[in-house]
Structures are given as structure tokens and as C-alpha cells.
Amino acid sequence: MYVLRRLPSLIATLLAVSILTFLMTSLLPGDPALQILGAENATPEAIAAVRSELSLDDPLPVRYLHWIGDALTGDFGRSYRTNEPVSQAIIERLPVTAEIGLLAIVIALAIAIPVGMLSAYRAGTRTDKVISSTSFGLLAVPNFMVAILLILVFAVWLGVLPATGWVNFTDNPVQNLRSALLPALSLAIAEMAVYTRLLRTDMIATLQQDFVTMARVKGVSNRRILFRHALRPSSFSLLTVAGVQVGAIIGGSVVIETLFAVPGVGRLLLEAVLVRDLLMVQGVALVIAVSYVVVNFTVDILYSYLDPRISHGRSSARV
Amino acid sequence: MRGLRRPSRGPWTRALAAAGLVGVLLGTAACGGGDGDGNGGAAPGAQSDGGEAGDPVDGGSITVGLEAETNSWLPGEGTFNQPGLNVAYAIYDPLMQRAEDGEVRPYLAESLESNEDLTEWTLTLRPDVQFHDGTPLNAQALKTVFDTYLKAPTSRVAATLSEVNSLDVVDDLTVVYKLAETNAAFPDILTGASGWPFSPDAAAAAGPDAGANPVGTGPFVFESWQRDSRLVLKKNADYWQPGLPHLDELVFRPIPDEDTRLASLQSGDIDVMQSLRQGTILRARELDGVSNYEWLGSNSGGTTVNTSRAPFDDVRVRQALAHALDQEALIEVLGGAGVTPPSTQFFSEDSPYYSEKVAEAYPEYDLAKAQELYNDYIDDPDRSDGLPVGTPLSFTFQCPPDPSLNELSQIIQAFWSALGAQVELEQTEQAAWIQQMLSRDYETGCTRVGGDNDPYILLSQAFQEGPLNMTAFQSPEIDEQLDILKATADLDERKKAIEAIGLVLNENVPNTFAGGTLTVMAARDAVKNMDGWVFPDDIQGNGAANASAMWGHVWVTD
Secondary structure (H helix, E strand, C coil), rough: CCHHHHHHHHHHHHHHHHHHHHHHHCCCCCCCCHHCCCHHHHHHHHHHHHHHCCCCCCCCCHHHHHHHHHHHHCCEEEECCCCEHHHHHHHHHHHHHHHHHHHHHHHHHHHHHHHHHHHHHHCCCCCHHHHHHHHHHHHHHHHHHHHHHHHHHHHHHHCCCCCCCCCCCCCCHHHHHHHHHHHHHHHHHHHHHHHHHHHHHHHHHHHCHHHHHHHCCCCCCCCHHHHHHHHHHHHHHHHHHHHHHHHHHHHHHHHHHHCCCCCCCCHHHHHHHCCCHHHHEEEEEEHHHHHHHHHHHHHHHHHHHHHHHHHHHHHHHCC | CCCCCCCCCHHHHHHHHHHHHHHHHHHHHHCCCCCCCCCCCCCCHHHHHHCCCCCCCCCEEEEECCCCCCCCCCCCCCCEEEHHHHHHHHHHHCEEECCCCCCCEECCCEEECCCCCCCCEEEECCCCCCCCCCCCCCHHHHHHHHHHHHHHCCCCCCCCCCCCCEEEEECCCCCEEECCCCCCHHHCCCCCCHCCCHHHHHHHHHHHHHHHHHCCCCCCEEEECCCCCEEEECCCCCCCCCCCCCCCCCEECCCHHHHHHHHHHHHHCCCEEEEECCCCHHHCCCCCCEEEEEEEEEEEEEECCCCCCCCCCCCHHHHHHHCCCCCHHHHHHCCCCCCCCECCCCCCCCCCCCCHHHHCCCCCCCHHHHHHHHHHHCCCCCCCCCCCCCCEEEEEEEECCCCHHHHHHHHHHHHHCCCCCCCEEEEEHHHHHHHHHHHCCEEEEEEEEEECCCCCHHHHHHHCCCCCCCCCCCCHHHHHHHHHHHCCCHHHHHHHHHHHHHHHHHHHCCCCEEEEEEEEEEEECCCCCCCCCCCCCCEEEECCCHHCCCCCCEEEEC
């Protein structure tokens, strides 16, 4: 029910995104035809030939309708620059970015949850202060700095992980994980700090609630109180932000994938923007927007699991 | 300018610069920039320490870190900059190639002869050469490639070949290139993508995906390509040059970031890396167990002025601006101090076309003289911009957004402001900036000047009517010398003509120069013969020029 009700606004969002990307890329200065030919070959005749071949001289609305019509059938066109089908390029690269992003979130949560809980449990103590200041410190370090440091330590000094490069999971799962680890860690560090801070705040509030005091009175162990009783109600902000932060991870992937020479969507987008590969930019932006919307939509649905009181379907029906 | 503080630059911005600046264009129009921290000490110029290669060893595999990915491997469709050239010379063989002495000689071709007036060039192929798919390399194959791919309206070499009217088959191994006009520089064209034969059968079968499935005659056979990740090539067992190639496998990996590419070489992820950045070259020199093959090309960073607009149509203004720039300071902000010598002309000191006389004629840093010229213009009642006497010049200087180029812009602004001019800086993204320069819709800005093409091609593009004449500067004297360059292959005559052009340019300064661009191939010591390639008749080639190698000749000892 809830899903159905949200569907129109979802579609409207995606439509708006597609129009905006289309407009922004089309209105950027810099002629794609010039980029395709290279300055040496940019005779007026050649430019005219390329522009007509790519239908760049049609009015914008016509071009947009053409593009969105094809896109709805899964045909995003062929890249101006590389001549490969845009959909194929995205399908090849999406798993790379998804794997690194997912791994980053898993690493960040795996560290942030216990650390954040510890920080809340020991609120005000020296442990809490150390954790807090460390989190702020990590938040302040940009991910490319982290990446360079990680490469220096793990690849150049210790020699245990590759500095750059990517191995497909299907070629070699172990090497695949090795090549994904440093990029994921670079993205995870800042996320980790955010998650720790959020969980700490919510957890402190939860730990002051009556049901926790009740559990304490009943003699429930601290570990059980923290993990079984307090974690779930304290993870709202964490979950919301984890959803929103998917955007940060995709943004970060543009930087991280370039540094680690990983063939992901971020790097694809960057290079497409620089050479005005319009169809590629539009395709990638649309796919990123869709994944962002879908993730946050999923987060919405997860709320009802975390707290049955706000189950979306029923609450509105009862009001 | 010693006191200038130079903020440190992030690797991310360098990545952007590398991806953006290098990927867009073949040298001439792209804007110049280097980065990193220059240190004094060593004399500027190329330093190579590869040493003796020893005896060839067969077998093994090496991985090469390139600075960017190439869009397509199909000549006519791909934009082959320094990274792409490396791959091209592994999969394809150039019909012609440049020798150590600068002369262009047959490589895959057996011979190239011209008629008396240099309008017809007869090329003879070697017998029994096959493409990797078994298709024979013959006259018909060359013709199909020429007609179907190279001369297509959207081909990236169409302009290069615009004066080649047709390619006619004479017999099975002989073709004639028929030119519209005399052109002594024609052989140079066949060193580039127009001269890399590929299998027309394979390209036709692959259709729009031909750029991802290259089939040439070269020492290595295409195996697989994951864009932006790795390209794997295997030894061509049936290669036409006996004894070559030495390696069993060759892997290319585009790693756009300078720091992480260097770190990959240090950690052993890659065996060879390429760089065009002065800061990286300095750091590579300090690595143990690494041999550096450096090369100083004729490409220089510099400024361009639009001479079709007042006040830049007046030579006094251009001279004043040139005299006001301290080249050493510009090189320092570009990170080339101690690495790159100042440039004074289109050709570097290593080029046969370099002229001492032209170097001496370059406007030296002289503020008093600059001021005098500047005042002379603004106090002239007939000044070309029509403004009242005494009004200071006010104009915009454009440059792409790159940290080292920002610094360059700022220092240029400081120099020109010292004259009394009001200089506004504007950052213009690379793609847009090139378009503005091509349509001459700008006042002043930064650019790259020079190049390693044949001087006729380079100078006629830059200073005759055409899209690449971004300064809009033309002169009958230059036209006259270009006619000589076009009509003769005699080196001494050509040098004389080029010198005359250089003198006209340094008198009129449509461009100013900063420093040249040093390039390096840095390789683990075990990788040998990076710069020792020879022609089939054993004539010495031009080494690891332009950060590219002839990979068929390279071997590895471990």
C-alpha cells in the first residue's frame, strides 16, 4: 500500500532528475562535436557532420523526448566518446562501485556500532572523550588524504595490498576483495565517524528511558541491555543517515575510483563530464539518481521494522 | 619571485588535471601545466639512466601504468595521446617512424618514394605480412582502411588527410597517395594514426565495436580490455620481424592519479610508468631500483593573445606583455624549476629545428622596456582600441581550473599589473576554453605551444588560415617560408625557413613561452631496452620519445 502511494512522487522525482541532467549537460559550454573530432580536425564541415549525425541541432525538447523514450526501453544510446553502448558501460561498472560502497558501509557500521555504543555507555568518561575527538578528527580528514595514507602504509611500506587496480570477482574472488579493501576503507573512515557520533547521541537518550531503567532493575546484564534493548530504538538516525550518505559514497567514489584506478561508475561519470559525453553523463546520472531514491525508499520501509509503531500503511489509515 | 608561497596541491586535483588536460586533445591546443615541487641543483633537461640493455631475454610479462585511458583503439576513431601511443605501437606497426636523427623512415612499409614535385607518394609494403586475424596486409587492405575509415567525415584524422585526395592501388604490394598539393611533410603523417594499418575484415565484422577489438600487424595481439582498468596483450607468434617481440604478455593499466601511479610502481603493482608531470619526474629520479627514460619534447606551456582584437593587434602591446614576463618565475610555479629549461621557440633544444638565433631574439625579461612599450601604446592618440590617451589596458586572462595553472595565472596577472594593466583572471573549463580559442572569442589566456609533428604541419596549422590559428596571427613572410617548408625535404633549407619563421614570431610574439615539457618512462631496472628500438634495417630509432616505447623491442630479465 505504502509503496503504491509513494510511487507517483518517486516517478516525479526521477523525471525531474532526468530533465535537470539533460538540461545541465546540454547547456554546458563546450561542443561535444568538437570534443569528438579534436581541435585539429574541427573544420566547420566536420563539426556540422558530427552534429547532424548525433542530432545535436534538433531543439532541446525534441532531443529530450527522443532520449527519454529510448531510455525507458533500456536504450541509453552509444557514448559519443567511446562508441560503446551506455547501458553496457553502466552495467559493467555498477557492480564495482556497488561492491566498494557496500563494503565501505559494512566496515563503517561494523566499527561504528560497537564504538558508538561504548561511547554512549561510558558517556562523559575519558574513553568517550577519546572516541569523540578521534571521530571529529577522522571527519575532518578528506577521503583522498586517507586514500594516499592507506596506500603508503599498506601498499608501499607493508606491501600487503595492491596500491591501485581492480580484479573482477568472477576472475578471482580473493584478489577482488584485496583490490576493493583500500578504496572501501578510504570511503568508510568518514562514514564511520558520522555513524559513531549519531549512534552515541541516540543511545544516550535511549539509555535514559524508563524501559532501560526497568531492565537494569530486573538485573538484565549490560551487554544484553545494550544489544537487545537499546540498539534497535537507537538506530533511527543511524539508518536515515546511512541512507542519505549513499549519496556521499557515490560522490566520494568519483574521487576514490580515480585515485585507486578502479573502473567504477564514478570514474566513468568524471571522464564523461570532462569530454562532454552527454549521453553517458545523462545515463549515469539517471542510474545514480534511481539507486539513491531506491535506497532511501528502502530505508523508509525499514523504519516500520525498527519501530512497528510507525508502520506507514496503518498510521495514515487510522488518522 | 623566491618569496612566493606555493600552497601544496591535493592529489585529487592532480587526478582531475591529468584526466582532463591529457585526455582532451593532442598536445597543441591543450593548456600547459605541470606541478610538484621543483628543486634546484640538477641542470635542467632530460636525464636518462637506463644504462646498457645487455642481451635480450625472451618471455615474461610486464604491466605498464599509463596516465589516461584511450577512448577507442581504432585509428580514425581513437584520440591517441601519449598513453594511447604506447598501446598503438604494441598492437599496430607504424608505416613510417622517426629515427634518432629526426628523419622519418619506413618501418612497416618497405619504402616510400615521392615524385619530382612531392605530390605523389608511392608506398611499397613488405611481402608476407599478416594481420593478427590472418588477413594479408596488401594494397587493397590499405585502400579499404583509407576509404572507409580514415577519410570518413567524422574521422579524427580527416583533417590531417584533407590534402590527400586518394589512395590508389598499383599492384598487390604498392599504393600511391595522391596529394592535392606539394607536401614534403607527408611521410610524417604516416607515423601517426593515419599510418597504422588494421585489418579491414576484422573492423567490418566488429562494426561499431571495432574500437574495442583492435586487429593490427603489431608485435602483440589483443586479448582483452576492461575500460579504465586493464588491457591485456599476448605475444604475436607470427610477427613479421624475426626474434621479436621478447615479452610473452604486456598489460596496460590506466592510472590517472600521479601519486598513486608512482606508489604503484614503488609497491611493484606495475613495472613501468609514464608521466608528463615535472613533479613526478623529480620524484621518480629519487627511486631506487628504477631506471628513468626522460625526453624533452617541443611542447611548452605559455600564453596566447588574440591578435584579431584591439589592443592585441598592436605589436607594442604584445611585446610589452612578453617583456614583462619572467620565464624563470613561470617555470617555478609550473613545478619545472631545475627540470625544464625556458623555451624560446616552437622547438626544444633537442630538436634539429632549434635555432640559437631565434632563442636570442626572444623578448627577454625587461620591465623598463616593457613599460616603455606599454606607455607608448596607451599614450598614442591613435591607439587601436580607440580609448582616450592614458587609459590603462583592461583585459581578461583565461585558463582552465587546475591548481598549477591558477598559480601561473596569478603570477602572470602580477607581472602585467605591474605595467599598469588591469588584468582580470577567469577560469574556464578545458572543453569550453578550447572552443573559445578556436572561435577566437577571447582576449588572452594560457595554452600549450609547440609540438613534435613535422614543422610544416605544426606551423601552418598555427599561423595560416584555419581553426588551429588561435592567435589569429598571420604574416606574408611566414607564408613565404611555409611554402618553402612544404616544397622541400632538404633539412638545411627547412632549418633556414623555420629559423626565419621563428624570428618573425619572436618579433611579433603572438605566443609567449614558459618551459618545455619533460616526459618520462620510469621502469624497474629489470625492464630493459625501453629506448633502444631499431628499424628493421638496424637504424637507431628515436628512443622513448614522448613517454612512449616500441614495446616489441623491450624485454624483462626476471
